[in-house]
Amino acid sequence: ATPTAVMVGTGVAASHGILIKGADALERAHRIRTIVFDKTGTLTRGKPVVTDVRLFDTEASLNEVMHLAAALEVQSEHPLASAVINFAAEGLGYGQQRVGGGAKVSASAKGAATSQARRLDWVRPAKDVLSIAGKGVLGWVVAGPELSRSPIKPKEGPQDAKVVLGNKQMMADEGIPISKAVDDYMRDMEAKCCTCVMVAVGAAIVAVLAVTDPLKPEARGVVAALARRGLAVHLVTGDNWRTARAIAEQLAIINVCAECLPGAKADKIRQLQGSKKVVAMVGDGVNDSPALAAADVGIAVGSGTDIAIEAADYVLMRDDLEDVLVAIDLSRKTFNRIR
Numbered sequence: 001a002t003p004t005a006v007m008v009g010t011g012v013a014a015s016h017g018i019l020i021k022g023a024d025a026l027e028r029a030h031r032i033r034t035i036v037f038d039k040t041g042t043l044t045r046g047k048p049v050v051t052d053v054r055l056f057d058t059e060a061s062l063n064e065v066m067h068l069a070a071a072l073e074v075q076s077e078h079p080l081a082s083a084v085i086n087f088a089a090e091g092l093g094y095g096q097q098r099v100g101g102g103a104k105v106s107a108s109a110k111g112a113a114t115s116q117a118r119r120l121d122w123v124r125p126a127k128d129v130l131s132i133a134g135k136g137v138l139g140w141v142v143a144g145p146e147l148s149r150s151p152i153k154p155k156e157g158p159q160d161a162k163v164v165l166g167n168k169q170m171m172a173d174e175g176i177p178i179s180k181a182v183d184d185y186m187r188d189m190e191a192k193c194c195t196c197v198m199v200a201v202g203a204a205i206v207a208v209l210a211v212t213d214p215l216k217p218e219a220r221g222v223v224a225a226l227a228r229r230g231l232a233v234h235l236v237t238g239d240n241w242r243t244a245r246a247i248a249e250q251l252a253i254i255n256v257c258a259e260c261l262p263g264a265k266a267d268k269i270r271q272l273q274g275s276k277k278v279v280a281m282v283g284d285g286v287n288d289s290p291a292l293a294a295a296d297v298g299i300a301v302g303s304g305t306d307i308a309i310e311a312a313d314y315v316l317m318r319d320d321l322e323d324v325l326v327a328i329d330l331s332r333k334t335f336n337r338i339r
């Protein structure tokens with residue numbers, strides 16, 4: 001391609017809100033044979049909501065449990081955290097405190113921004129909170145007025161209760177057993193594409209929150225169009241296998257890799273490159289940046305995380321997966337390889 005063609009290509013990309021970091025990146029995109037998508041915030045909207053809750057083996061009320069869950073999640077930046085906080089706020093009657101009101105905030109804000117946009121003075125933040133990437137959060141909640149008559153009996157001390165939130169790995173690390181009832185419920189919800197967050201107090205699981213993060217409306221069409229162009233499409237996620245498979249099925253994606261910590265996502269990219277294929281990675285989060293950097297073509301979607309944007313070769317400013325196709329087609333056109 002001539003320098004002029006590259007300039008024109010870059011200009012057309014810019015008009016779609018596609019930022020390309022250099023002519024090399026524009027060139028590489030027409031050779032992509034394998035494309036790997038992150039799930040949360042990339043194929044899904046990244047605005048998860050709690051759609052179902054179940055209490056287990058506890059006399060505590062749902063409100064008490066949600067107070068405990070919120071106490072930890074206010075200190076997490078994870079998208080699941082804002083789903084938990086929003087649900088707690090509504091159940092506890094703080095739903096009106098949204099800045100801007102109604103569904104508007106949850107539709108426009110993302111992750112931590114949602115919790116910041118909301119008044120959180122009803123939450124008593126937990127102490128010594130620890131976020132464990134790909135697993136969950138844990139911390140100590142001081143019994144306060146809202147918990148003073150709580151049937152949740154703190155075991156670890158006169159005042160404090162140890163609260164653990166997260167997935168199976170988190171519970172395994174903490175030595176918290178998962179009953180058959182809990183497991184059955186999660187199995188059900190995960191088959192319905194939900195991600196389950198277990199809430200444990202002391203050594204017992206008292207609740208499971210089922211969280212749904214709907215697919216972006218264009219996701220299925222974009223995956224199909226990529227397959228038609230001869231690309232192998234993969235899904236990688238830190239989420240559990242069952243939810244990942246259920247989501248992949250909806251998108252007709254066959255290649256799935258779940259329960260991946262950030263390092264494992266990058267390993268997956270390198271493994272795919274091993275067969276001499278040009279591999280692209282599409283992602284949005286901090287935990288995608290090693291994979292974005294490892295890929296031949298890293299594509300950061302949406303307003304994304306700064307670290308993801310830095311690691312990527314392409315930045316899609318509009319949160320629209322169609323722009324992945326636009327970028328690839330533009331590269332093919334510029335380098336005369338349109339099929």
Ligand code: ADP
Pocket residue numbers: 038039040073076077078080081132133134135136137165166167195196197236237238239240260261262285287
């Ligand atoms: P993804 O690749 O889907 O963005 P992550 O690696 O961020 O996934 O997280 C993987 C899993 O870790 C989540 O699906 C969830 O089960 C658990 N997890 C992580 N952070 C939290 C949190 N703050 N609250 C509850 N669960 C969490």
Ligand code: MG
Pocket residue numbers: 038039040041042283284285288
């Ligand atoms: Mg993500």
